[in-house]
Amino acid sequence: MTPKNKKSQIKIQNAFIELLEYLPLAKITVRALCNHAEINRSTFYRYFRSISQLTTATIERHFGLLFGETYKFYLKHQSIEESQFYIANNIFSHIRHDYDFYHIMFKRYPNFYITLKDFITVRYMQLFEDTGVANHMVLDKNIVAEYIASAYTGMIQGWINRQLQESPNTMAERLITLNSNGPIRLLTEAEKRIK
Structure with missing residues (x-):
């Protein structure tokens, strides 16, 4: 993975964590995440299949x-x-x-x-x-x-x-x-x- 791709992934994961501060996990949508991260949906789907997969990847990165x-x-x-x-x-x-x-x-x-x-x-x-x-x-x-x-x-x-x-x-x-x-x-x- 290139440094640029890694940076994009981390940006999405950080935006996800920020959204979790005020939204329950079940209410986080790809659209809300993309708006918050200021990315388009294709960028999200380039790295993650779903919010569930993003959650797992974010947890694994920290663990x-x-x-x-x-x-x-x-x-x-x-x-x-x-x-x-x-x-x-x-x-x-x-x-x-x-x-x-x-x-x-x-x-x-x-x-x-x-x-x-x-x-x-x-x-x-x-x-x-x-x-x-x-x-x-x-x-x-x-x-x-x-x-x-x-x-x-x-x-x-x-x-x-x-x-x-x-x-x-x-x-x-x-x-x-x-x-x-x-x-x-x-x-x-x-x-x-x-x-």
């Missing part, structure tokens, strides 16, 4: 930046623990950078929470395979990946709802603490401190 180069990082450091902080910090930094997109999508795209969770689950399952730990865990890799993805997605949505009050680094540390210790252990340790 593609979430994890960074995880496996390359792991190969260099050979540490799951360090890789986890790299992933968490990359994810929360990306969310902060593209806050408007994530804020709008959680608000306007009905299945965004599940879409994000599923994406993170798949990426973690791939990480487990790449690092060789997939078949050596106490629990099934699917369960572990879903647990981690659910923690991420819940924390991301809460952070967005709080309008990113904490830094990406703080959020990464909190997520690592939660995933490293588990919520039950954190609760039982708190209970011991009370007594």
